[in-house]
Every structure is written in structure tokens, then in C-alpha cells.
Amino acid sequence: MRRKKLGVIIGSITQNFSSRVCQTISAKAEEYGYDVYFFTTFNSYGDNLLYGEGEKQIYSLADYSKLDGVIIAADTLNISDGGVPLVERLKKLSCPVVSLRVHFDDVYNISVDESVSMEKMLRHFIEVHQFQDICFMTGKMDLEDARLRFSCYKRIMAEYGIPVTDDMVFYGDYWKFKGKEAVDHFLSRRVNTYPDAIVCANDYMALAVCRELGERGIRVPEDICVSGFDDVLEAQHCEPPLTTISVNFEEMAIRAVELIDEIDQGMKPDKEQHVSTQDKYRGSCGCKRHKVKSKWYSLTGELEERKEINYQTIFMNADLEGVTDEKELLNVVHKYHLRNNAQKSWICLCDETEELTEEEKNLGSTRMEYTKTMVLRAVKGANNALHLMNKKFERSELIPEDERSEYETGSFYFIPLHYKNHNLGYVACTFENFGHYNDFLQPWAMNFAVALENYSLHERLNAMKDIRRLYKEDTLTGISNRRGFEEQARKIYGDAGYSRKRVAVISVDMDNLKKTNDAYGHSAGDDSLCRIAKALSIVAEGRDNITYARTGGDEFVMVCQIDHQNEGAELIMKIREELQKINERGGQPYYAEVSCGVYEVKDTSKVALARALEMSDERMYEDKRQRKALQNAGVR
DSSP states (O other): OOEEEEEEOOOOOSSSHHHHHHHHHHHHHHHHTTTEEEEEEOOTTTTHHHHHHHHHGGGGSSOOOSSEEEEEEEGGGOTTTTHHHHHHHTSSSSSSSEESSSTTSSEEEEEOOOTTTTTTHHIIIIISOOOHHHHEEEOOOSSSHHHHHHHHHHHHHTTTTTOOOGGGGGOOOSTTTHHHHHHHHHTTTTTTTOOEEEEEHHHHHHHHHHHHHHHOOOOTOOOOOOOOEEEOOHHHHSSSSEEEEOOHHHHHHHHHHHHHHHHHHTTTSSEEOOOOOEEHHHHHHHHOOOOOOOOOOHHHHHHHHHHHHHHHHHHHHHHHHHHOHHHHHHHHHHHHHTTTSEEEEEEEOOOTTSOOOHHHHHHHSSSSSSEEEEEEEEOOOOTTEEEEEEOOOOOOGSSOOGGGGGSSEEEEEEEEEEETTTEEEEEEEEOTTTTOTTTTTTHHHHHHHHHHHHHHHHHHHHTTOOOOHHHHHHTTTTTTTTHHHHHHHHHHHHHHHHTTTTTEEEEEEOOOHHHHHHHHOOOHHHHHHHHHHHHHHHHHHHHSSEEEEOOSSSEEEEEEEETTTHHHHHHHHHHHHHHHHHHHHTTTTTOOOOEEEEESSOOOOOOOOHHHHHHHHHHHHHHHHHHHHHHHOOOO
16 A cells, blocks of 8 residues: 655754654654655855755755645745745645645645734733833744734734834844844943843844843843743753743644645645744743753753764865765765764765756856756665665656665655755655754765765866866856856955945846847857846946856846945946947847846845845846837837
8 A cells, every 4th residue: 555645845954943843743644654755954054145046956856746745844944035936836736735834825824823922922021020111133024924923012012002113123034143233233222221121033033132141241131131932942941041932843743744634534624723832931031930940961962962063074074175086985974974863864966967957058067956867876774884886766766766675664854965056966864763863964964065066076177177167157258157156246245244335236137038049040149148248347347346247048147336326227327338339339130138127235234145136136027027018119
């Protein structure tokens, strides 16, 4: 009898929410007779755009039509589109799709009722503690739960007639690195006074705030009370323990599996499901109602484990340095893979004999998608022995059936192997007793991918010495490709924050490339693209802190530090003027024309580069629509 299969799409796999959800889904799915395929990532870091693109390719690995249900945790994916395009594709499946924490139309949703999620905590501060000056640190405002938690804060404050001013709200990012900035903001307009409380939209931000307050000699809770949301492990074992809102993530995971099984049984459960929360009033608000039993021996063990992970990461990187033999590389990687707790794992690499797609060729000969045929290169068995092989198999199998015969049922995890956006393959793992990754797997996978890329580069450089063209230059136009652009743009964008300079992000898209190719041949289309590149080069000449690149077939982008508002629009005018001159000198019956969009960023610390690129793209497409409308109306 065929075992039914669930797919789980989830990121931040070693963090509290994701790890608890995965373990619970594994246990519950086994109880209901399902196998589980986890498609997981460790996510990108900061503005490392290409790394983020490489991570999210794992979500395109599976043929989801072969699954009996899909569970997705979109807010863990840490990708700029929030997982919306992926969910739209999943909606077309015949099997049920369940979203955790993030609401999507036309799928099943399991979440906290965020409209009231923070209500009891806020009433506690106002009614029990008699607080009026309550500040709020939001989550990432492109996420629905962050917006709803913020709305709940504003609603309760308004209900009690407490005004909310700009200096009482700081826009956070759900992570640990904005504690100093947040405290600076909350204290900036106060003289010898503190707010009564700082309410944070999650625990990681609350812990960062507590740490920053402590470094300034500001006591929690004596001087300022602090609260969080989620009740992560660190919240329970910090000093003082964090007042927070505990979400029953296990209930969420169990309900997701139950929903899929109920639908399979012909039942029609409600599309909207909510799980319970519980306020935990601990030391950081002074109440200490919910005591935490500290297991210091356990915490000491965790610290020792993290120290060991740091050592192993460093030594693995050193051992891989300069390795140019693939067999030696795999053996070194295996030596350190023994530190991971996988029962069995399979290293599956892309088939490099398979031709690149046209899009990949246009973007600088970088393989970004999984190949239709994969190569099983090595297997770590239950006895920890490494078996090297070179077995091709269809990607739709995920793991060759004969290689996993001893594990025909259970839970299987898949993580991507990539160097920036260069897709190298993936690692599949299975664990005992519904276990999952330990914290060493991320640095292990990253070191492994870098070593694979270096090995591949070494092989190619035996025949090709032009490393600049290979890595950073677009072969058609001679300007930067996406890899070169990403490196330069991040530096320019980051430097602007230190120098307090504005930045213009300009998207440029050639109009009617297909029509030019069809009417005059592909050489005319190539010439038109080169004309656009030449115009960008002329405009950039003599300017400091500017970069530009061809990032797609007919797509270009420019990032430039600017001195005054609307200078980005002036740059677009110059691009059009120079392109017109080049067209006139060309003496050809075709013209290269462009649609452009600009988004100016006043403070780069508040707007991610990825978001600025999205906004410039939106404005470019609006320009394209307007230009097309004028052309249809007969206006040149």
C-alpha cells in the first residue's frame, strides 16, 4: 500500500519555531501514516542578494503534484517576495495546502489571532502596572503578523486614551541586531526619564533591547519593563526571564497534519484555524508569576557545543583550503559531516553535462536551477562510512529509490548546496526519533559549497584564465553581470549609510527586444543591448560611487550615490539623451529604446537594497505601461 506524502516548505530551520514545528510534524505524520519531505533553508544574511537566491532554489526541487498535502511556513523563508509567488503555484495543486502563521486566500490557514494577540499583555501593563508611556518595537512590516500586532498596540492604546507618538514606535526586523538603534530611538527625546515599558513584537528583539539596556546601566524591570512574543528558549533562561506571549507551536503543527488527513477522509474543515496563546508574566515586568526552572547544567552543555561548532567550522575551512581533488574534497567534508546527527545522508549534485537554460546563459553562465538529472555523488550510511559513487537519477525521485530502500518510510530533509546564486545541488538527510539538524549543519553546508565552487573554478581556470569575465562581466555588453553588480552595489549602498548620502536605484528595461529580433535578426537585438550598456557607461563616466550592470536578457540596473533629491530622475534623462545620440550615430533602421524607473533612498539603514530594487522595478513597469499607451495612441 502506497504511503501518503507530505511536503513541508520551511526556513530558519535551526531556530525555535521551525525546529519545534518540524519535529512535531514528523511525529504526527508517522502516527497518521504519512512520509514527510522537508524542503528547508538556513536563509540569507543581510543584503546578500545572490546567497538568498541560491537558498530559495530548494523550493523548486520537488514535483509538488506528487504530494498528498503541502505545509508552508512563509514567514520563515526570508525572501523578498514573502513566498507569495510560491503559494500562488501551490494553489493550483489538487492536494490541500496549509499555511502556518501567514494568511493566504484560498488555502487553509493556521495562525494566532493576531488582532487580539497582544491585547492581554498591553492591558496588563496599563491596568496592573498603571503604565501610560508604553513604547513598541514592531516586526518586519511586510509581514502580516507584524502589521496586526502593531495594530493591536495602537488600538489598545487608543482605547485607554493614551496617545502614540513617533518616538514611541521603532520599526524592527524580528531579529537580534537592532537593540542599540531601538533604545537610541526610544530615549532620544527624553531627558533624565525612561519609558515605562518597551513592548516588542517578538522575543529576539526584546532580548536585544534588554541586553542594550543592561550595557547602559538601565535596569530591567526597575527602570524599564520589557516584553516579547513567542517564548523562545532564550527568553526563559535570560536574566531576568522575559515576560512574553507563549504560542503553542506544537498545536499548530499537529493541527496542520490533522487538517490534511481530515480533507483526505472527505471532511470539510474550516479554512481558518487559530491556536492558543498564553501570557507569561516573568521577571522583565517585575511580576514573576510564571517562574522558570533554570537547567544550568544543560545551558553549560549548549555553550560548550556552540564553542565546539565554532572550532569545527574554522578547522573544516582550513582543511578544505587549496583542495583541488574531488575525492579528497568529499573525504574532508565527510570527516566533518560526522559531527552532524543525520542517520543517513545523500549528497546529490547537479549534472554539469546538462546544458544551461537560456536565462542562465544570459546571466553569465551561472547554473541557477536544478538539472533534470541529478548525480548521487556520495552517501553517508548508518555506520558512518562514506560511499563515493557517480550515479545519475531523475530529479523527481529526490533520492534514488534503491539507495534509500532501508528507509522507505519516515521524514527526509533537503537543504540546498549553492555558492551565492550558483546552484550546486542539495543534501538529503534522515534522522532517528523524529530528530532534525543540529546547528553545525549550516556552516558545514556553506563550507562544503564554497569548496565545491573553488574546485569547479580551479577546473575551469585550467582552460580559462579570464576570471573577471568568468565571474563578474557580461560577455555580450562588456559591463558587469549580476554577480559583479551585487558585489559593487552592496558596497555603495552600505557606504551611503556611513556617509549619510542618498542613493538612486534605477531599473532600465529595453523596449521591444523581441520585435527587434524578429524584424532585423538577433544581431540587431544584441547591438541594441550594447547601445544601452554604452549609454549607461557614458552617464557613469566621471562619477564616484556608481555601478551598473546587465542583470537579465533585456534588463539593466544602476545604483548611484547622489547629492540631492530627484537626481535619479536627472540621471534617467541623461541615459535617454546619450542613447538617442548613439541611435542616431548607428545609422540603422532600428532604435534601442528603454523604460526606466527610479527609487531614491534617503537612509539606506531603513530600506534594504532588495526592497529598493523592487520599488525601482515597479516604477519602471509603470513607465513601460505609459510608454506603450502613448505608442498605441500614435505618440512617439
